Ligand SMILES: Cc1ncc(C[n+]2csc(CCOP(=O)(O)OP(=O)(O)O)c2C)c(N)n1
């Protein structure tokens with residue numbers, strides 16, 4: 001990735017993308033749908049990304065990756081990693097049909113969802129990945145529904161590898177991309193992307209927020225391989241120490257949660273705690289085996 | 290079968306009546322090893338065409354087939370395929386669109402997609418479908434424009450006709466392997482189909498590159514030049530296989546005809562019978578049948594209609610609030626040539642409504658009786 005992309009300054013996606021592309025290496029063909037990432041890639045005839053990319057329509061990331069993989073296979077070009085990268089809107093919402101189908105066929109590609117928890121490219125509308133309590137331009141009061149559990153959905157497809165990661169923990173992220181790259185079949189990665197204009201925080205707080213998301217277990221670093229869930233990195237040490245920060249610390253740094261009521265915070269905290277418990281149980285099981 | 294002869298490398302299709310037989314047949318060829326191709330069992334037509342688009346982008350020869358609502362579901366990607374300048378060939382079993390549901394034939398599906406930048410060829414019989422498939426790849430790969438090979442659902446898709454199967458070696462010689470115009474695995478990385486602005490912008494070397502509109506203009510230019518390519522490929526096909534397609538429209542007994550029945554697809558066969566019957570009654574009737582609808586063959590059509598006093602146009606489609614599509618387009622072509630025959634437009638055969646030669650004959654006689662321009666389309670076969 002070259003300097004001078006068209007993403008906002010202090011963009012969590014730029015940070016994550018730098019590590020992702022490094023981990024992927026040259027023998028990679030990307031495909032991306034309409035999103036902030038399209039903008040980051042630049043305007044014709046220049047691009048800030050040094051890998052070949054096939055832009056594709058909003059709903060089609062996984063189908064496009066399927067086509068690339070099939071085309072390369074038919075032509076005997078088997079040494080490429082095919083990678084589809086889409087936002088949460090392109091994954092949780094409009095692209096989920098094609099993604100589910102590709103995963104069901106266990107198509108040989110890596111799917112990366114970068115999750116900035118809203119339709120940011122079109123001006124911060126809600127997606128089904130927007131957390132409960134957040135302000136967006138289409139939830140001007142608050143969002144009442146919890147974030148869709150995309151990991152559970154993808155896990156139900158029985159794919160060989162899944163992981164979630166954060167650019168605030170770049171080594172963990174890098175290692176997971178390298179690992180995913182070397183596995184056959186459909187691999188799914190879910191990456192937390194703090195977004196300053198969409199979430200309402202000063203760009204300086206980018207890494208701080210990424211870390212707080214993990215420290216509060218709003219975001220959990222994990223891997224699921226052949227049905228076995230393991231916490232990794234910071235989430236793993238949290239499991240060991242038993243320490244987890246209250247979600248209010250994370251919420252108060254962001255404009256989008258300015259209007260949440262104490263009841264909503266409790267409700268969200270309850271949701272996080274339950275989910276965290278489930279992850280802990282599964283993690284402990286994996287440690288025993 | 291045609292796709293197999295063309296050695297397609299990636300096939301993606303989703304079942305819809307009356308197209309389902311096509312992918313079912315192809316998957317057997319792939320599974321038995323008779324055809325070396327990747328067959329992708331997608332979950333929708335939107336994905337079927339997307340798979341074709343991306344596989345074609347990396348350099349594979351691709352094929353899909355659909356009908357009716359499946360084609361409508363592809364709409365976004367039809368534009369994408371043409372905009373991306375990919376030589377995709379699609380078999381389209383023409384079928385009426387819901388609501389209400391019909392599984393039977395009309396041309397509303399493909400006519401509704403006429404502005405997507407795809408070429409459209411309409412076949413009269415099963416031999417033409419097979420031949421058009423083979424020619425389609427050659428035409429598309431020369432122009433970098435996709436093509437729909439359209440044929441009447443059930444009327445042709447589910448009828449058995451003797452078809453001469455071209456020899457594989459001859460097809461291979463006629464249609465060499467596809468050489469893509471983009472190199473995705475070349476030395477330089479490329480960002481394919483990125484965001485564009487309305488005006489030209491300079492690249493890193495300071496050279497100005499085309500704008501969005503510049504690319505649109507190039508697609509139009511490609512379609513404007515497509516007629517010549519279609520003729521040339523049709524001529525070459527005739528030389529190799531003995532059946533020439535050096536024409537953009539078919540003519541039957543048009544010599545000295547003052548009344549022309551204008552049709553597309555398999556209806557041409559019924560129209561020819563109607564013309565014979567009319568001739569016997571002393572009416573100088575002939576038939577013009579559009580083989581190619583996009584690019585629209587305006588010039589050949591003007592020539593074919595130059596001696597006509599009456600043109601009777603049968604459309605298996607309608608542009609609601611106006612008239613049948615071939616009627617509108619024919620009028621526009623005639624206007625440019627300063628020709629002013631009376632024109633009567635009949636809407637026929639929607640949702641598989643049976644339409645035979647005697648219907649066409651009676652309709653033509655009725656049009657001739659009035660001998661004046663009738664405004665607005667007339668409907669045949671609607672009792673209630
Ligand atoms: C079919 C279709 N509908 C809507 C759009 C408009 N659109 C472009 S990007 C986008 C939102 C993208 O959101 P997400 O996938 O979360 O990525 P982000 O912009 O947040 O990076 C939308 C709605 C489109 N391009 N295509």
Ligand code: SF4
Nearest residue numbers: 007008011036120195
């Ligand atoms: S809107 Fe957010 S995710 Fe998109 S480019 Fe800007 S900072 Fe990055």
